[in-house]
Amino acid sequence: MQSLTPSPIIINDRQRCLSLERLRDNMAFMVAAGGMIVYCVYIALGQKEPLTFTLLTISSLCCLISIPVFRPDYTSSLADLKLMNMNRCQRFFTGGDVNITIVSLIFVAIPCFWNICKAFRGHLMNSDGHFEFTFTTHVHLANDLGKLAVYAMSFFLIPVSQQSILLKSLQINPSHAVKLHTFAGYISLGGGLSHGCWHWGDETGACRRQFVNATGLFCGMCFIMLGLSSMWWVRRNHYRVFYICHAVFSVAILFGLLMHYNKMIWYLAPSIIYYFALSTPVLVKSIQNYMEGGTLMINAAAIPDSRGCVEMTFKYSEHRSKAMEALRLTCGSYVRLKVPEISSIWHPFTVFASASTPDELRIIFRVSGSFTTNLSNRLAGSTSTRHQYPKVLVDGMYGNQNQLKHAFSHETVFIVAGGVGIVTYISLLQSILVDRSFGEADHLTAGMLPKQIVVHWICRDEGLINYITDRYFSGDCDRPQLQIIIHHTTPENSGLTLEQDSINDDMNPSPDAFVDHERAVQGKPFIPTMPGSIVQNVLLFVNFTTIGWGSLYLVHYSYDNYQSGQTVYLSLVVFAILLLAIVCSTFTALIAKLLFSCIESDPSYSMIESQSKKDSFATSTDVSSDDMDAESGSSQLQIEHCLGRPSTQDIVEKAFDSSDNVGIFVCGPTMLHQGIRTSVSKTVGIPCLSTRISIYEEVFEL
Secondary structure (H helix, E strand, C coil): CCCCCHHHHHHHHHHHHHHHHHHHHHHHHHHHHHHHHHHHHHHHHCCCCCHHHHHHHHHHHHHHHHHCCCCCCCCCHHHHHHHHHCCCCCCCCCCCCCHHHHHHHHHHHHHHHHHHHHHHHHEEEECCEEEECCCCHHHHHHHHHHHHHHHHHCCCCCCCCCHHHHHHHHCHHHHHHHHHHHHHHHHHHHHHHHHHHHCCCCCCCHHHHHHHHHHHHHHHHHHHHHCCCCHHHHHHHHHHHHHHHHHHHHHHHHHHHHHHHCCCHHHHHHHHHHHHHHHHHHHHHHHHHHCCEEEEEEEEEEECCCCEEEEEEEEECCHCCHHHHHHHHHHEEEEEEEECCCCCCEEEEEECCCCCCCCCCEEEEEEHHHHHHHHHHHHCCCCCCEEECCCCEEEEEECCCCHHHHHCCEEEEEEEEHHHHHHHHHHHHHHHHHHHHHHHHHHHHCCCCCCCCEEEEEEECHHHHHHHHHHHCCCCCCCCCCEEEECCCCHHHHCHHHHHCCCCCHCCCCHHCCEEEEEECCCCCCCCCCCHHHHHHHHCCCCCCHHHHHHHHHHHHHHHCCCCCCCHHCCCCCHHHHHHHHHHHHHHHHHHHHHHHHHHCCCCEEEEEECCCCCCCCCCCCHHHHHHHHCCCCCEEEEEEEEECCCCCHHHHHHHCCCCEEEEEEEEEEHHHHHHHHHHHHHHHHHCCCCCEEEEEEECCC
């Protein structure tokens, strides 16, 4: 029987790799945090010209640092993840996820309001230090409010840029960073409207002044419409309306502001250039994916008795088919999905992988809106469409890609999931079940792995419970101790009324509609957009720096030649930046395709039989399961079934009593998140100041 103990050479090689990776992460964090502090200082001092230079400098350095200089040709184990957490740079806020409210205050609110207070004081005091208010002062104060708005807008697009290198370096979850975007939007809206109201009634004077007032009024109206269409109720219930309004009004505000004030380009350039430099490559890749037939879907199946849940399975890239690598990449991740024949809008979906089929990427969603309803119907197919799946574009990975590291930095881990939210943690739990390298723990981490992992899954759908437990919650686990408690909350057990049920049974797809049959498939296996290899990181660095610094040159050239009252021409620099980003991204994509076509095979897919396969628990190891059990003494996974909805206070108190270092992971409805946060606050006070409990939330209802 093959021994599980690694050789000293492998251990030293692995430790060297992890040390370099840890050093790289720490350097990127310090560069990003230090650079953003400098960025905020410039805003507080009212220095607009250096903003773009500072942002591009720190982003370019983070891209350069992210290039891996050494990577072994094996897949890291869970023991490696514990080493990654030992002696590494701690997050600048404790208590689990980075507190976005505090980040918003530090990076947006404090610099902006320091700036306006400094400006107000300078304009209200004369040279002798006495208070003075004239019409000129009135104009200056109104303009100061406008500058408050556009300084906040210099942050506007940084949190929502695709594959943001700064968010990755600062270890901020992109789904949480949207709150930073919203926070900056509120300040911009308040400052902009105050600026317009303060100027209301001023004499228009010359034709130029009338044009400025007209563009200002136009931007104000667009900003109001943008704010109304971004309300939570609209986002939640009419996502398409929110998406279209956001795109249309944002572009209108951009060009309106550039024509409103000839120096506006210096305030907006950081967001514009950063967004185009990172998001345009994603756009180009999606176009390339569409031309290649989309992402290869190999199966779609309805889950019986689950109130409309459907599982989609995509082919994973051949060179990423190692079990632990696929599982680690999908832990806490989500992808953006677009089906052109149904909708032109991207929709986020949680993604996971199975240890038995690491070359497959899986999505489980519940039919709850127009897009998922149409997608479910299209996957089921009619007589005319049953021969082929729709063309699907998949972009990712996004999300909390440190989920596994966070889990293994605690002695005890509590996972609380509601309904279909359990899919967020399937890859994490599969990683624990499939890992055969716990024998290395004594050599590498001296027993510092989590002692206990408890999962509380609150679900009312018996079909979904049976489907996931049979397929993904099977196997042996002895170290750490893994316990899964399933709370069955059917209407008769939970006390819910029919009016409280948000899912309409009429929308449930029939499993008979997803009958097994042969379908012609199209597309190519999914390849993550995020860079992983040295070549991908080098291409990202070259592409970002070319677009970023080239765009900064265009801004300087346009401002120097067209800023004297010719704001209409100055606004055209946005098209020049976009054109540069498209050309560079297309050229980089062609080079990447050429390079990877030389080292990877491109298998052809013409016809496969789409069958609902039941996954059997297996791993890519030479040691048999029986031998493994005999040697390590592993025990069967503990699954406990309970009736009724649990108390979040009881869950938190048990977690608090179990250890002095607890990590609580939450994914589910908004009420579940609020219940956990409230219970933690009652138990330990302010969560972000606690050293005993850390909260990690997977939130998509923003």
